[in-house]
Amino acid sequence: MSKAADMAKVSVKGGFHVMWGLVASTVISAAGTIIIALLLGPENYGLYAIALTAPTMIALFRDWGINFAITRYTAQSNTKDKTANIRSIFMSGLIFEIALGIALSLIGFLLSDVLAVTVLNRPTITPLIQIASLSILTNALLSTATAAFTGIEKMHLNSIMLVSQSILKTALIIALVLLGLGTYGAITGFTVATLLTGLIGVLLMFTIYKKLPKPEGGKLEIGQNVKVMLKYGLPLSIGVILAGFLAQYYNFLLYIYVPDDALIGNYAMAQNFVVLITFFAMPVTTMLFPAFSKLDHQRDSETLKNVFQTSVKYASLLVVPVAAMIMALAQPAISTLFGNTYAEAPLFLALLAITYLYTALGNLSIGSLINGQGQTTFNLILTVITAAIGFPLGFILISNYGVLGLIITTLATSIPAITIALIFIKKRYNLTVHWKSSTKILLSSATAATLTYAILTQLNSFTSLTRLIIGVAIFTPTYLTAAILTKTFNRTDISNLREMFTALGPLRRLFNIILNIIEKLMTTLRTNHEQDKKHTQ
Structure with missing residues (x-):
C-alpha cells in the first residue's frame, strides 16, 4: 500500500x-x-x-506559535520513531502556555475598565470583562492539550474535550441565567466551563505523558525546546496576532458604527x-x-x-x-x-x-x-498582505455599511492571499489545484x-x-x-473512499451503503444520459 x-x-x-x-x-x-x-x-x-471580545483580543498574545510547534514536532517525532522527544515537547509547551496565560489574564483583569469605557464604549460591561479574563488562561490549557492530541493523532481525546466543554458550558450558562444573573451568569458559566475542560485536557495529556519513554539522560531540556519551538512558531504567532487584531479591529469598528x-x-x-x-x-x-x-x-x-x-x-x-x-x-x-x-x-x-x-x-x-x-515566514507575509488590504478597506466598508461591510471586507481580503499562495506552491513544490x-x-x-x-x-x-x-x-x-x-x-473516487473508510472499522459498512447508493445512481443517470444522446443524434 x-x-x-x-x-x-x-x-x-x-x-x-x-x-x-x-x-x-x-x-x-x-x-x-x-x-x-x-x-x-x-x-x-x-x-x-x-x-468576550476583550479577552479574546488579549489572548492573541498568548501562544507565540507554540501550539503549532507542538503539533508539528510531535507528528515528526511520532513518525521518525523518536517518541522520547514527545515528553519534552509536551512539557515545554504546557509550561510556556500556563506562564503566559496567567500573566495575560492578570493584564486583562487590570485593563477591563479601559477596554470597556474607551475601546468598547460600554462602561457597564467592565465586570463582565473581568470575569471573562480568566478564560485567557483556561483556553491556554485547552489549546495546548488540543495541539498535543493532534500531533500524536489521538483525535478522540480532542472530541472528549469538545463534548465536555459543550455540556458544561450549556448547563452552567442556562442554570446561572435562570437564577436571574443575566449576562453575568452567561459570562461566568462560559469561563468556569472552559476552566474545567482545560483541566480535563491537561489530565488526559498526563495519561499519555506517563506512557512515553523518557529522553536520554532523563532531562526534558525545557529551555532548549522552547527556543526551537519559538523559532518555528514565532512567525506564525505574529501572523495569528496580526490576523486576530484585524478581526478585532473589524469588531471594534462594528461596535462604534453600529450602536x-x-x-x-x-x-x-x-x-x-x-x-x-x-x-x-x-x-x-x-x-x-x-x-x-x-x-x-x-x-x-x-x-x-x-x-x-x-x-x-x-x-x-x-x-x-x-x-x-x-x-x-x-x-x-x-x-x-x-x-x-x-x-x-x-x-x-x-x-x-x-x-x-x-x-x-x-x-x-x-x-x-x-x-x-x-515555511512559516511565508505564511506571515500572506497575513501582512491581507492586513495591509483589510485595515483601510474595513474602515471604509464597515463605517458605511455596518455588518454587511464587515462580511464583504472579510470575503474580499482573502482572495489576494489565496492567489499568492497558489503561485508560491506552484513555483516551490510544483503543486497546483x-x-x-x-x-x-x-x-x-x-x-x-x-x-x-x-x-x-x-x-x-x-x-x-x-x-x-x-x-x-x-x-x-x-x-x-x-x-x-x-x-x-467517478468510480475511482468511489474506490478511493472505500479504501479510506476501511480505517473506520465496523462503521465502514454504513459508509459503504451510502457509496453503493451513489454508485447505482451514477450507473443509472449516466446510462440514461448516454441513451438520450444517441436518440438526439
Missing part, C-alpha cells in the same frame, strides 16, 4: 473522530445557544458577545449557525497539518502532490455543497428556530457561508501545506442552490419548517445528479 494511501486512512480515522466530536458538541451548543439567546434576548446576547446591539446579536447568531459547515471543514484542516508535517517535499514529492490534490478535491466535495445548501436555506433555517426575532441573521449567514466556497481554491489545504513544510474538479464541484453546488432557492421563494405560504425540509429534499438529489452528470466524481 502506498504511503499516500496509509496517510489517507489515518487522516480519515482522525477526521471521523474530529467530526463526531464537532457534531456532538455543536448539537449540544446549538441547543444551548437557542435557549440562551431566547432567555437573554438580542440586546443582552449582543452584550455577552461583546464582553444597535440587536443588530450585532443577529450577526453573532449567524456566526453560530455557520459552524454547521465546520462539521466538514474542521476535520480536514485538523488532520492535514500533521499529515503535511510528515512529508519532505524533496524526498516525498509525488506523495505530497497526491495528498495535496486529493485533500483539495475531497474537502471541496464535502464542504462546498454544504456551504451552498446553507446559503440557500438560511432564511427557513433561522425562522424555524426563532421566527422573526433574528430577522437580519439569514442574510448574514448566507454571506458568511461564501468563505467556505474558497475550499475549491485550496483554501483549507494551502495553509497546512506551507506550515507543514516549515485540480482546477477541472474544483470548477465542477462549484458548478454542481451552484446549480442545486439556485434551484432550491428559486423554488422556496414560491412557497412563502408554507411554514418555515416545511420549507426547510422541502429545501433539503430538493438540494440533495439535485446536487448528486449534477455532480454525477458532470463527472465531478
Whole structure:
C-alpha cells in the first residue's frame, strides 16, 4: 500500500473522530445557544458577545506559535520513531502556555475598565470583562492539550474535550441565567466551563505523558525546546496576532458604527449557525497539518502532490455543497428556530457561508501545506498582505455599511492571499489545484442552490419548517445528479473512499451503503444520459 494511501486512512480515522466530536458538541451548543439567546434576548446576547471580545483580543498574545510547534514536532517525532522527544515537547509547551496565560489574564483583569469605557464604549460591561479574563488562561490549557492530541493523532481525546466543554458550558450558562444573573451568569458559566475542560485536557495529556519513554539522560531540556519551538512558531504567532487584531479591529469598528446591539446579536447568531459547515471543514484542516508535517517535499514529492490534490478535491466535495445548501436555506433555517426575532441573521449567514466556497481554491489545504513544510515566514507575509488590504478597506466598508461591510471586507481580503499562495506552491513544490474538479464541484453546488432557492421563494405560504425540509429534499438529489452528470466524481473516487473508510472499522459498512447508493445512481443517470444522446443524434 502506498504511503499516500496509509496517510489517507489515518487522516480519515482522525477526521471521523474530529467530526463526531464537532457534531456532538455543536448539537449540544446549538441547543444551548437557542435557549440562551431566547432567555437573554438580542440586546443582552449582543452584550455577552461583546464582553468576550476583550479577552479574546488579549489572548492573541498568548501562544507565540507554540501550539503549532507542538503539533508539528510531535507528528515528526511520532513518525521518525523518536517518541522520547514527545515528553519534552509536551512539557515545554504546557509550561510556556500556563506562564503566559496567567500573566495575560492578570493584564486583562487590570485593563477591563479601559477596554470597556474607551475601546468598547460600554462602561457597564467592565465586570463582565473581568470575569471573562480568566478564560485567557483556561483556553491556554485547552489549546495546548488540543495541539498535543493532534500531533500524536489521538483525535478522540480532542472530541472528549469538545463534548465536555459543550455540556458544561450549556448547563452552567442556562442554570446561572435562570437564577436571574443575566449576562453575568452567561459570562461566568462560559469561563468556569472552559476552566474545567482545560483541566480535563491537561489530565488526559498526563495519561499519555506517563506512557512515553523518557529522553536520554532523563532531562526534558525545557529551555532548549522552547527556543526551537519559538523559532518555528514565532512567525506564525505574529501572523495569528496580526490576523486576530484585524478581526478585532473589524469588531471594534462594528461596535462604534453600529450602536444597535440587536443588530450585532443577529450577526453573532449567524456566526453560530455557520459552524454547521465546520462539521466538514474542521476535520480536514485538523488532520492535514500533521499529515503535511510528515512529508519532505524533496524526498516525498509525488506523495505530497497526491495528498495535496486529493485533500483539495475531497474537502471541496464535502464542504462546498454544504456551504451552498446553507446559503440557500438560511432564511427557513433561522425562522424555524426563532421566527422573526433574528430577522437580519439569514442574510448574514448566507454571506458568511461564501468563505467556505474558497475550499475549491485550496483554501483549507494551502495553509497546512506551507506550515507543514516549515515555511512559516511565508505564511506571515500572506497575513501582512491581507492586513495591509483589510485595515483601510474595513474602515471604509464597515463605517458605511455596518455588518454587511464587515462580511464583504472579510470575503474580499482573502482572495489576494489565496492567489499568492497558489503561485508560491506552484513555483516551490510544483503543486497546483485540480482546477477541472474544483470548477465542477462549484458548478454542481451552484446549480442545486439556485434551484432550491428559486423554488422556496414560491412557497412563502408554507411554514418555515416545511420549507426547510422541502429545501433539503430538493438540494440533495439535485446536487448528486449534477455532480454525477458532470463527472465531478467517478468510480475511482468511489474506490478511493472505500479504501479510506476501511480505517473506520465496523462503521465502514454504513459508509459503504451510502457509496453503493451513489454508485447505482451514477450507473443509472449516466446510462440514461448516454441513451438520450444517441436518440438526439
